[in-house]
Amino acid sequence: MEFHCPIDGKALSANEATLRCPDGHSFDRAKEGYYNLLLVQQKASLDPGDNKEMVEARRRFLAAGYFAPIAEKLAEFSQRLTAGMRSPRILDAGCGEGYYLGRVQAAIPGADLAGIDISKWAVKAAAKSHKKIAWAVASSKQLPFAKNSQDLILCLFGFPFWESFRSALADGGHLLLVDPAPEHLWELRELIYDKVNSTDLSKIDGAFAAGFSVVGEETLTFSITLESNGAIQDLLAMTPHGYRITAEARERLGGVQRLTTRVSVAFRLLRRG
Numbered sequence: 001m002e003f004h005c006p007i008d009g010k011a012l013s014a015n016e017a018t019l020r021c022p023d024g025h026s027f028d029r030a031k032e033g034y035y036n037l038l039l040v041q042q043k044a045s046l047d048p049g050d051n052k053e054m055v056e057a058r059r060r061f062l063a064a065g066y067f068a069p070i071a072e073k074l075a076e077f078s079q080r081l082t083a084g085m086r087s088p089r090i091l092d093a094g095c096g097e098g099y100y101l102g103r104v105q106a107a108i109p110g111a112d113l114a115g116i117d118i119s120k121w122a123v124k125a126a127a128k129s130h131k132k133i134a135w136a137v138a139s140s141k142q143l144p145f146a147k148n149s150q151d152l153i154l155c156l157f158g159f160p161f162w163e164s165f166r167s168a169l170a171d172g173g174h175l176l177l178v179d180p181a182p183e184h185l186w187e188l189r190e191l192i193y194d195k196v197n198s199t200d201l202s203k204i205d206g207a208f209a210a211g212f213s214v215v216g217e218e219t220l221t222f223s224i225t226l227e228s229n230g231a232i233q234d235l236l237a238m239t240p241h242g243y244r245i246t247a248e249a250r251e252r253l254g255g256v257q258r259l260t261t262r263v264s265v266a267f268r269l270l271r272r273g
Helices: 052-063 068-081 099-107 120-129 162-168 186-192 205-209 229-237 247-253
Strands: 013-015 018-020 026-028 089-093 112-117 134-137 150-156 169-180 212-226 259-272
Touching: 052 099, 052 120, 052 229, 068 099, 068 150, 068 169, 068 212, 068 259, 089 099, 099 112, 099 150, 112 120, 120 134, 150 162, 162 169, 162 205, 186 229, 186 247, 186 259, 205 212, 212 229, 229 247
Parallel strands: 089 112, 089 150, 112 134, 150 169
Antiparallel strands: 013 018, 018 026, 169 259, 212 259
16 A cells, blocks of 8 residues: 655655655654654644553453454455455554454455554554554544545544545545444443433534445444453443543442443445545
C-alpha cells in the first residue's frame, strides 16, 4: 500500500528506512516497521488516542478470543465485497492493535492492506504482530492515501470522517462500519450504572451528505463469559465505560470474578456513489 505525504498529498517513495515525497518531506520507519505520518497540528494532545495501558488491555482481551465472532463476520463481509478482485486494497481506519485487520489478512491473503490509528501505542503493537501489513500513525480526518485508491475501508468502533473516506474510496467502493448495538455489553453496564438505557446506533446522516448510500445492515449478537476479574477489567478498559465509571462502581466491579454479558454489534455497509 502506497502512503501519501500528509503535508502536500504527494506520493511517498521508500528509500531504505525512509519515506520521502518529491518536495523533500521525509518520514522515518520505526524499528517495529510502521511510519508516523501524524502531524503536530493534527494532535489534540501530546499522546493522542488510546494509551499504552488501554492498548495492552485490548490486546489481551482480543487474543483470548472473546470477540472472535466479530472478526469472523468482518472477514466474511470483506471476502464477499472483494470477491473477484486480484489484489483488493483494504484500509482499516482506526486499526487499534491490528486484531481485526489481521483476521482479514488471513481470509484474503492476496489483499493489499493498510492500517492507521492516531495512537502510536496501538500502531506499534499492530506492526509487531503483523509484519506484512502497511501501518502508520495517521489521522482518519486526513487519510495519507491517494484519491480513489481504496476498494474497502473498515471503521470499527471508531469515528468516521465521511468526506475523507469518500475521497480515498474508489468509485463504487465500500465503507463497512461496525458499531455497538443498543444492547451491547448490557450486563456489564448493569454493574456500572444505577440505570441502564437502550441507546441508539450512532447517526450516519453525514454519510448521505457525503454521497454514500446504505446497501446492507446486519446485527451480530452473542454472549461471552469472563472467568476472572482481570478479563472483566480488560473489557472495561477498552470501552468508554472505563472513563465514565464512578469510584464506587469501580470498587464494586473489582469484586466480581465471573461475568456473562451480551455482545451486540451492528454492521452497516455503505457504498460510495
